[in-house]
């Protein structure tokens with residue numbers, strides 16, 4: 001019995017060792033995939049919580065028209081700050097985009113499609129995540145995505161026309177003439193946070 005136990009222990013140690021060695025790559029300028037994943041996760045979480053806090057503060061303080069600037073400008077500013085702090089590129093993407101800057105690339109579109117299928121099968125929540133190491137022409141990168149789900153708070157700017165005040169509707173129309181990000185209902189998939197982190201020290 002005790003032999004069995006020590007054998008088990010050795011196995012566990014081996015697995016831990018193997019796992020950590022396959023993650024660490026001590027080549028200068030490279031980042032191992034485990035810490036890239038940790039950074040990407042942290043960045044996605046920070047972007048989501050910061051946006052949610054800023055939005056609810058602005059909605060409470062100045063009404064939705066001021067909050068438009070939060071959703072519009074803060075997402076970009078927060079994204080840039082996270083890029084500096086954590087070395088990731090981060091943005092929000094959606095198949096039904098408001099800002100053309102948030103149009104998904106091929107990787108993101110495929111993943112958004114899969115998120116939508118999982119959502120239909122009730123197998124997706126706002127803590128779900130997806131990541132993959134991809135090789136591109138300038139080196140390897142970790143790509144990380146996390147779904148964004150519509151809540152009640154979002155409907156004043158992403159709901160049906162009747163749910164949107166005239167002033168909000170017209171400000172959004174004016175700022176984003178090709179807006180597609182309306183007619184959502186609470187609980188629907190809105191899009192995703194998308195993070196990309198280079199692993200081989202290449203420029204972002």
Ligand code: HEC
Pocket residue numbers: 052055064065066067068069071072073075076092093094096097098099100102148149150151153154155156157158172181190191192
């Ligand atoms: C006060 C209006 C307002 C509210 C409330 C609001 N948004 Fe937005 N949302 C916008 C605007 C404006 C943009 C365009 C942002 C940009 O330029 O990047 C946007 C963009 C987005 C995007 C980026 C993709 C795209 O379509 O360009 C996502 C994702 C998003 N909103 C999700 C949400 C979620 C989830 C909520 C609720 C928690 C929410 N929004 C609440 C106004 C709002």
